[in-house]
Amino acid sequence: MLGEIEMPNERLRAAMAAGGWTYAALADKVEVDPKSVERWVNLGRTPRRATAMLAAETLGEDVHALWPSLRQARPARAVSPELVAIYDQRADVPVSAFVDLLTQAREHIDVLVYAAVFLHEAYPRLNEVLRERAADGCAVRIAVGDPDSTNVQQRGGEERFGHGIESRCRLALMHYRPLAGVPGIEVRTHATTLYNSIYRADDQVLVNAHIWGVNAYGAPVWHLRRNGAGGMFDTYASSFDAVWETATPVREG
Structure with missing residues (x-):
């Protein structure tokens, strides 16, 4: 040339x-x-x-x-068409954003966390919202961390939270257990390594990324909206399904 x-x-x-x-x-x-x-x-x-x-x-x-x-790699897209918003940390996301997302769901609600008790603490009507969605035909799946699992206990050490995370997992179970057995709602415990907390409602999802040594409230959150098959939304939805298959149903009580 x-x-x-x-x-x-x-x-x-x-x-x-x-x-x-x-x-x-x-x-x-x-x-x-x-x-x-x-x-x-x-x-x-x-x-x-x-x-x-x-x-x-x-x-x-x-x-x-x-x-x-x-x-030299292929140039990356500056913005994904699926990205609605990104937050520096979960603490920046108003609880109303989580509640509004779940309230608007018509077909699917999937929640994958270790504990996330901040939702019930900030919005005591959460279980009522989930019951209402299920009564309207929405399939609700809740997966919380097994407090006795090695991965939960290890996360407590990594986040310098010690046994606190195990206690919060038990508290999360106390919050969600009344939903076990409600038609349209399934509650399970999982023992997987939690790379991201996932809050899905139909074709939208809030993903709370996890960072080693950082509590979940201090880690970023991205809001995605599904834009065709095979995108980021589907990646997280498939991840939820994979964890769900390993999880143990919670009995009524």
């Missing part, structure tokens, strides 16, 4: 010399013309990605070390 400065690829030259590779030998191995290999070395030309990867594998080198320009 006019104006482009061509420089030898000394890293490639050294790798070939160390392995005793000639232009012709490497060209035969990767199925190109020897003059192409010569241009890679002397003019710094970059081969096609598939050819470069085969050449690097043949030489026992990292492809990006030989041709750094191949490190």
Whole structure:
């Protein structure tokens, strides 16, 4: 290209010399013309990605070390079409945002947490809202952390909350247990590693990301709205389903 400065690829030259590779030998191995290999070395030309990867594998080198320009990834989208809002931390999200989301649900409500007792503490009518949604035909699934599980206990140590998180899981169970057995509502306990707390209502979800050593209220939240199949929303919905399959039903009591 006019104006482009061509420089030898000394890293490639050294790798070939160390392995005793000639232009012709490497060209035969990767199925190109020897003059192409010569241009890679002397003019710094970059081969096609598939050819470069085969050449690097043949030489026992990292492809990006030989041709750094191949490190360039596809440009990321500045904003996902599914992203409605992002909050620096859960404490910035008004409880009304959670309640409004659940109240508007018509088909699905899924909640995956360890405890999240802040909802009941800030909105004592939460169970009534869930009963009302279920009575209108909405399928409600609640998964809270098993306080006796290793992962819950480990999270307490990681967040420097100690046994407090176990106590909050037990408190969450006390809040949700009256819903066990209500038609349309299922309550289960799970023992999985919780990477994100998920609050889904139909095609919208609030995702509270978890950060090692940070309490959930101090971690970010993103609000997503489903925009076609296979997006971020579906990724979190599938994650909920996977955890749900491992969870244990809570008995009435």
